[in-house]
Structures are given as C-alpha cells and as structure tokens.
Amino acid sequence: MVAISARGAKKLQDELENYALSMPEAWFDTPWDDERVTKVRKKIFAIYGNQDRPSIGVRLEDSHDEATALDGAAAMQYDTGWTNIPITGLDDSMSERLHDLIEESFRIIAPQALIDQLDEELAD
Numbered sequence: 001m002v003a004i005s006a007r008g009a010k011k012l013q014d015e016l017e018n019y020a021l022s023m024p025e026a027w028f029d030t031p032w033d034d035e036r037v038t039k040v041r042k043k044i045f046a047i048y049g050n051q052d053r054p055s056i057g058v059r060l061e062d063s064h065d066e067a068t069a070l071d072g073a074a075a076m077q078y079d080t081g082w083t084n085i086p087i088t089g090l091d092d093s094m095s096e097r098l099h100d101l102i103e104e105s106f107r108i109i110a111p112q113a114l115i116d117q118l119d120e121e122l123a124d
Contacts (some may be wrong), residue, residue, distance in 0.1 A: 002092045009054035009087035012095060016056055016087075020046045023106045024117040045109040046102050047078070047086035054066050054087040056098060067101060081108070 004012060011102075020026055020038035029037050034050040049111035050105065059081045060067055066081045067073055076082035085098070107115050 003086060004090050004092050006054075006088050008092070010051055011089075012087055012098075013051075013054040013056065015095070016098055016102060017046070017048055020102050021108070023103075024110070024114045024121070026106070033119060040110045042116060043109045044078075044108055045082075045105045047076075047082075047088070049084075049102075056102070057081075057082055057084045057085050057086065058101045059108050060101060060104055061108060063101055063104055 017028070017036065017038060021028060023038075023040060023045075026038050026040050029039050029092075031037060031044075036048045037044045038046040038048075045059065049055035049057075057076050057078065058067070059079065060083055064081060064083060067085060068075065070085055070088065072086040074084055076084045085101075087098075089094060103118075106118070110118075
C-alpha cells in the first residue's frame with residue numbers, strides 16, 4: 001500500500017466529487033469562498049477542501065468512529081456527525097472506502113424517495 005501524494009490527492013478529490021454528483025438529484029455548489037460542496041436538493045452531503053488541502057467532509061453515523069480514527073481526520077464545526085478527512089497521506093486503497101462514506105452521507109441527508117432511487121440504480 002502506498003500513501004496518496006499531494007498530486008494524487010487532488011485527483012482523488014475530483015474523482016470523489018464526480019462520484020457524489022452521480023447520486024440522484026445531486027448537484028455542485030460553492031457556498032463558501034474556496035470550498036466546493038455537493039448537495040441533494042438543498043442540503044449538503046459532501047464538502048471538499050480547497051485544491052491546496054484536498055479533503056472530504058461527510059456526515060456519518062455508522063462509520064463515524066472508523067472515519068475519525070483515520071490519520072488527520074477530525075469532527076467538523078458544521079454540524080453533529082460531520083467528519084473532515086484529509087486525503088493526502090491516506091493509503092491509496094482508500095478510494096472505494098471514501099465512496100462508501102459519501103454514499104452513507106447521502107443516505108443520511110437525502111429524502112427516502114431518492115434513497116430508494118439510488119438502491120434501484122445500484123441493483124441494476
């Protein structure tokens with residue numbers, strides 16, 4: 001296993017954003033100066049650090065303890081259950097796990113009809 005470099009972290013952050021945008025009714029927004037977010041309807045479910053400090057912020061329940069144990073991860077001031085995970089330095093095998101965390105955050109934030117739609121898409 002290899003640690004993700006700064007360059008690789010920027011690339012992975014972009015890929016994670018694209019993954020989040022693949023969720024039903026997900027869309028991109030920039031409510032703050034240099035941070036990008038992905039929303040479902042009007043609610044944020046993923047927050048990305050700027051390109052100088054690539055990270056992913058997600059709201060978690062089941063995986064919260066696991067995520068906060070990652071190197072550099074910390075609770076966010078945003079709201080209860082939100083965790084910020086720096087991408088640089090993570091093991092390069094973490095990509096799929098970060099997808100799972102984004103999906104968990106989506107499932108917490110999204111209305112049930114969109115969760116059902118996601119389940120149907122994943123079943124196909």
